[in-house]
Amino acid sequence: MNENPPTSAPPALRTDVSRELIARAANADLYWTRLVRGQLTDGEIGRGRLVDYTNADVLRRITDAHGWPGWALVGRAGATAAWRIALRADNQPPFQRHAERLMHHAVRMGQASPGHWAHLYDRVCLMYGARQEFGTQYRNGVSGPEREPVNDEPTLDQRRSKVGLPPAEESWKRLRERLAAEPSIRSTAEVPAGSLTLTSVGVA
Template identity: 45%
Template sequence: MTTDEPQRPDLARELIARATESATHRAKRVRNQLDAVQLGQGRHTDHANTSVLRRILAEHDWPGHRLVGVSGARAAWSIALHSDHDYAFQRAATTLLERAVQAGDALVQHWAHLHDRVLITSGRAQEYGTQLLLSADGIELCPLRAPASVDARRATVGLPPLAVALMAVRRRYPPDSSADEAPTVVLVGAA
């Protein structure tokens, strides 16, 4: 990976701005701080972000570290990860991200998260245990293939043991016993 200036800082800025706005919106959604109009606006933003990333992928392939820098590549990954409304796009993005990983231009951890998300959104069990459901009952691991060997698979992509990742997510999303309503069920990621 490179620490040089990205080739397309303009794309990096756009991706970062879009991903930051979406992350702020998702944090409010997780905490039930959005009304119906705001929820709809968030869906519109996700669709718009997917369209922008689709255009970038068509023009440049995966926007990796060389093209948009580390922060821009992370933003692109975040946008792809939250493109659940477009499974075909998410699956294609996973393939392009995998190629970028193989070329040393993206993080394998990002690929593992996106790979798991595609598996979950298609109704299959995930490989690396990165996808969780956050609900009124707490944090729940999405279906996982061969749970006994998940930590070995996680190690191959540089992820910590699942118990460590779950502890971090539980610290990030503590139960809110003061909430008036049960929180919406939300798919979240674990490192």
């Protein structure tokens, strides 16, 4: 699977949609970065959930009109923002699952990142009580991040390789280093599985 958009891809067709997705995802970044570190009050968590709910509704409107907002429609940055919004839509599980299916189709059409889709697929699996396939989702344990249960763990890295993800052990080490660092709004891959446990995190 191709992890990157073609170098000859034309500019995004809908820059207005792209700008809205990017702005909305960025607005939620600091909330999620602080959430995975347990730095939010109950009131802040509630306000953050409302932002995620509103963002998911906007993404729903966009997917109803265009399907998954892929590279050709909104560019790489816009498509990445759409993925981040979908990952954070834990309070709307049916839509999150619908978004995952739309994104999978976009991957097959060469319009979305297979690695990003793997994160979303894992998240949906956990939301519906199943084990994850690609090992991208973690929870905060007593001694640091712990990987959520995975199907057939001995073949995990083979599945990760097929979607362009690095070995699971490498990602786990990077995650621990990032969580030990000072919070930054650049930490955009930190996406807890909110309705499972508020301190779960997703990582490449």
